[in-house]
Amino acid sequence: MIASGFFIAGALVCLASVVISVIATIFRNHPDDVAILSVAAVELFLIVYSIAAAARQLGGEALVGEAWEFWGYVFTALIVPVAAFWWAVTDKTRWSNLVLAAVGATVFVMLVRMEQIWQGGVFA
Template identity: 35%
Template sequence: MISWLMLAQAIALGAIGAVVAIAGIMRRPFGDWVLGAAALTFLTLVVQVVASIIAPIAGAGPTGDLLEYWTYLITAVVIPPAAVLWALIDKKGEWSTLVVGIGILACAVMVYRMHQIWFVQVA
């Protein structure tokens, strides 16, 4: 895991998630911009997967539990598509935008926790 990448990703996802969640609380309808925010979240997580595969090969492995790290990462990758699926099923509902916003915020928290597992914990 690249430290600056995690920091940029956590800040960006936190800001994007907050904007989408606030729009959901204000009952803004689900639209292309929410779908784009979820797609951007998914794209950053795919970049994190690639970086997490390359880092141990390059000699920068984790100090924490690798299984716990990958469990967090795979779960985070699944959250945006699941939130969008929920929102598309309930597109005319009041809370579809909020569901996607909370999913993006959850990904931001999970990315920060993955950073803790990778760098802070001592096995």
Template identity: 50%
Template sequence: MSVLFWLTTVVGLISTAVCLVEGIRGRIPDNLTVFSVLAVEVVLLVVVVAALIGSVTGAGPRGAAWEFWGYLVTAALIPPAAVYWSLIERTRWSTLVLAAVGFTVFVMMARMLQIWEGQAGL
């Protein structure tokens, strides 16, 4: 799971940087910003599959499974919601909302990694 954590972190923070720069430049959401957020979603779907496989094979979270899955489902819903928002409200503020996705997913993945490895709470 730690490899997927780092992959999600890298993709998420790159997406955040791209969207933040474009938002500061006053740009509305475009293919670059939307696809960077969709890349975060693709990585999250890989995490979902890996977590399902891990749980079925007995290598699931050492912490509370309900908490892990709650974080994961919520994290997987954030990118599509932000993209939907950016397609409806085509302003520079939507681009900044897209910038928040990668960082938000990073924070949630950090907590999911703690739960997966059975570490104490934040």
């Protein structure tokens, strides 16, 4: 299996979010706009990914795994950045940045699993 463009784009967005949030943890005592916006970029990617996945599935492209499992991952992944954002705006400490960093790592793992369910192959 060759990684799809969506997977590569998602991996890059997640990596950028993790790096930005870890740097913010090191240098800032509270979540800054850049760290919060990096998590917003992850959420925006997930929205685009879910719309594209729905279009692909409605267009007849079949999943290798179960559809309920794939969509469960998609909906859960959509909730993770929102929860971290809420945490960051209510808890103004250095460690909120680390929570924001966990979003990128968590969503990346979920993207790997979504690729396994969608295509199978090397990631399976």
